[in-house]
Amino acid sequence: MSHLEPLNLPETDDAATWGEWVRSRSSEELDRARTLVDRLRTDPPAEALEVLRLWDHAAGHLGGVAASGSLFGNVHPDQAVRDVADAAEQDADKLSTEWSLDRTLYEVFAGLAEEGLDATSARLLEKVRKDFRRSGVDRDDETRSRISAIRDRLTELDQEFSKLTRDDVRSIKVAPDRLAGLPDDWLAAHPAGDDGLVTVTTDYPDAIPVRMFAHDQDVRRDIVIAFLQRGWPDAEPLLEEMFALRQELASLVGYDDWPSYDADVKMIGSGSAIPEFIEKIAAAAAEPMRADLDTLLERYRRDHPDATEIPLYDSFYYQERVRQEQFDVDAQQVRAYFAFPKVRQGLLDVTGRLFGLRYERADVPVWHEDVAAYDVFRGDDVEPLGRIYLDLHPREGKYKHAAQFTLTDGVAGDQLPEGVLVCNFSRGLMEHDHVVTLFHEFGHLLHHVLAGHGEWFRFAGVATEWDFVEAPSQMLEEWAWDPAVLRSFATNDAGEPIPVELVEAMRRSDDYGKGIYARTQMFYAAMSYWFHADEARRAAGEEVAPLSDRMVDLQRKYAALPYLEGTHMFASFGHLGGYSSAYYTYMWSLVIAKDMFSAFDADGPGDLFSDERLAVATRYRDAVLAPGGTKDAADLVADFLGRPYSFDSYSAWLAR
Incomplete structure (x- = not known):
């Protein structure tokens, strides 16, 4: 090299x-x-x-x-x-x-x-x-000129929407005694201001613990409403214009609607296959969802005897109560084992061992003091595979979600791959959900670096079909649930590793709520699809519902939990920008991820670092990750599994 x-x-x-x-x-x-x-x-x-x-x-x-x-x-x-x-x-x-053009x-x-x-x-x-x-290169001059103008405006709209969702941080102010139930470290990091009140923002490290742990129902309601109001009302006209322009662009280049245009270069193949897939998952999740809701409502009625459903703002808190009482999993106890510095190092140790890599901290310039840079090497090689940057804590003006960004694509003999992990985690103790998210996003980073050594920029990094890109990351999440893996870095203040029994209980607890999760994801996927598909009907002269009304209809049809009056969740649903009509991607990829993980789990539960499983990891690295976009995703998966992927592993997981 x-x-x-x-x-x-x-x-x-x-x-x-x-x-x-x-x-x-x-x-x-x-x-x-x-x-x-x-x-x-x-x-x-x-x-x-x-x-x-x-x-x-x-x-x-x-x-x-x-x-x-x-x-x-x-x-x-x-x-x-x-x-x-x-x-x-x-x-x-x-x-x-x-x-x-x-x-x-x-x-x-x-x-x-x-x-x-x-x-x-x-x-x-x-x-x-x-x-x-x-x-549309084959269109006439006037059409090509219009296409150019549309694309330029779509870039502007995407940036405006991204900026709005990034910068619109809302907050509530709460008397300290109304925050009973919050972890001690969270309370210590949120002292009262000069007015005697604690400011709670809609940033994830603030909002998620409050909605999970605060005993005060009104506080939970207020933070959830604030969270679901981000971007409103300014986002609606931006999105309406974005959807209309996407529809016009698709029609100008010969497609019936934007989902058909977008799906033409994805695994799913056609726009009409998207609602079919949504219905398939919704049907598969119907019974698990009902079982989850019955369990949740039974617990909720102990405190609210006359309730017939669980309000959205209470759902997070009471799902946590179910996990504590029925599965003996207390998220506050769990988070005591996940101090951020240990988790970050543990992630590097685990993925290094799994894929034969090593990471060396790089003392190089960065854009903020929170950012850590590492050079990535294979085995004992002296030449690096690439460089990664970890930008993992929230700050003003920063992207609010979790994602892998590219700094440079890699091509052999030309340019090293460099990628950036951008997240918003606590500097102290982390919820296990956030540990899973960190493993997930790091999967994208590994894909980017390992696939950055081919011959072509076009196929470098995460260059497969867009509805496959989440699968490798979703599969890496499995290591964030393995007791031996977690015990290698998850220790409490006394240095005691997380108990195996607790991790097993966490896994059982996580199985609770899969039906709710799957149906929620289908609500998001349905919004993503129908907001765009409706534009074709509008362009044909049909009357279609405003975005807020359409969102409520889709939430009632697909989601497990009821709409919260007066909220406009779609206004901060950032995936409507980059993913457009293809949010189904996450569940499509999960189906494939569960099937790929079956190769590691073929002999049942066991040491994920056994020689046999490490050999599978090497084969997976070389067959699925390293090739980048040089083959169709279905062929990459077939190369690894020795057969086409199937729905079976996902169905078994969902029904478990």
Whole structure:
């Protein structure tokens, strides 16, 4: 492996320097991209392989600008730098649109002979040609001009929606004595202000413990309402315009609706298959949901005898009561074993052992003091596989959820992969759910780094079909439930590892609520799909319900828990931006993840670090993660399992 250096970030906290670095690097990368594409337009190489290399490198430069723009637009602590980064991302998207509608470029690829191309480069050519066709390059000048304007506006709308959901942090103020039930460390971190009241924000480390543990029902109600009001009312007109423009774009390039356009390049294949999948999961989860709700309502009626249903704001608290009383799992007891520094190191130790990796802390510039950088190596290699950054605590102006962002894509001999984990966890004790989330998101990071050593930028990193990308991360969650794995890092203040019996009880407890979870996910998936599918009906002259009303209808049809009057959850549902109509992806991927994990669990419960299972992990690493997008996801899974994936493992898990 040739020696490659990671990207050099500014060695200063100065916002002006950072802003200039983002601006100048973006400009340089876009110029490199333009130079390569100009050659393709005016003097393309005779060999098809060389044409593809020029295009792929141009796309690599362009993608790097979009990726770093998205990252720093979401994580840099200074608003001015975030604005520069957002502008860079817009510039990259505009240039991408310009290329996609360039008939001269399209003719270069349409006329390429395929002789001499290997399977992977032929796959690349096929995808490039499809990209051009889907872009509308064959439409007339007026249509292509409209497509360009739509795409530019969609980039702006996506950024505006993302910024709104990122920056709209709401809060309630509560007298300290009304926070009874909250963990001691949480209370210590939330002293009363000068007015004698404690401020509780809608950021996850504040809101989740309050809705789970606060004994005061009114406090629980107030924080849940505040949480579900984020983005409202400003998000609604942004989303309405976004959905309408997506529908117009899809129709201009020959599709019936946006879900059909979007699904055409995913595993699911067609837009009409999305509601079919939603109904399939909803039906499979119906009986588990009813059992979960019966258990929950029985417990709720002990405190509220006349209740006929459980209000949403009480559901989190009473699910926790069920887990305590019926499964002997107290989340406050559990979190005593999950101090953040131990969890972070444990994650590195576990994944290092599982995949034959080692992580070395890198003393390099970062954008905030909370960020930790690590170089990733395979075994005893001296050359790194890539670099990762862990940005794991909340702060003002930062992305509010959990995600892996790309800093650079990796290509062998050209550029190291660098990825960033962006989360919002407590600096102290963590809920186990957050530990699971950390393992999940780290799965994306591993996928990005391990798949960053191929020949093509197009297939680097998490470059499979979008409805498969969650499967490797969902499978890695399994290690966050294994007693031996957890005992390797989960210890309390006395240094005692978490008891095996407690972890087993946690697993049983987690099995409770799967029906509620699956139906909630189908509510989200239905919103994602029908908000877009309705636009086709609107465009055809039909009357469709406003977004708020449509959300309520879908919640009543699919969700396990009732709508909370006056709330507008969709206004902060950030997945309506990036995932558009494809939120079904999470459950689609989970079906595959459960099937893939069956290869590790073939002989029943056991040591996940046994020699046999480590051999399976190596095979999984090399068959599913390392290839990136060089094969269809279904083929990657079949290579690993030795058969096509099936619904059976998921069904068995859901019914358990």
